[in-house]
Amino acid sequence: MDRNPDKRSRWIDRLLERDEFAEYWALKWCDLLRVKAEFPINLWPNAVQAYHRWIRDCLRENRPYDRFVRDMLTASGSNFRVPPVNFYRALQYREPAGIAQTVALTFMGTRIEKWPQTRQSDLTAFFSAVQFKKTTEWKEEIVFFDPSKTQAALSSRLQWTAKFPDGATIALSPDRDPREAFADWLIALGNPWFARNIVNRIWCWLLGRGIIHEPDDL
Secondary structure, X not given: OOOOOOHHHHHXXXXXXXXXXXXXXXXXXXHHOOOOOOOOOOOOHHHHXXXXXXXXXXXXXXXXXXXXXXXXXOOOEEOOOOHHHHHXXXXXXXXXXXXXHHHHHHHOOOOHHHOOHHHHHHHHHHHOOEEEEEOOOOOOEEEEEOHHHHHHHOOOOOOEEEEOOOOOEEEEOOOOOHHHHHHHHHHOOOOOOHHXXXXXXXXXXHHOOOOOOOOOOO
């Protein structure tokens, strides 16, 4: 019999280190993040394998949740070679408004379709410069920040202003990817949506019903 007073915590640590832990929770996240090769997502098997492996490895190495989310929101590059960019490729609607809706639903637990139109547009602006282009490799696609797309939002020769969902504003230079500013705001300590959303979602995964139900509509 093990009489060590910390045997419970050591046993929990041992379970968390098992491959099965990462595999199980990767399934949960892959469902939420639409990791599929089939219609209508059509990520293609190479991208699905890369995306799934990245999610599983993040869980296995216990990557902090804020870093995990920021890596996805700010990712650029090939869908085959930079796995987190598949977050953007897995969206059914890739225009800025569709991206903003999915980001808010996934990481804030809110449906921005219920917001006033001006507030929706404010959030959409952070994703207005996300672009997609194909390469000569079959089914490969590049996700990238296109600085020229920010020119329409210029408020001066040197900067443009964006507004976060909580009403705070930020001045950005036109050559800075606005996704970075949004991601930093989202994961900041005290953000009213970020931590509450993931706690509620995990509660739903474990117990079948969120503390707030539905978990996609806080």
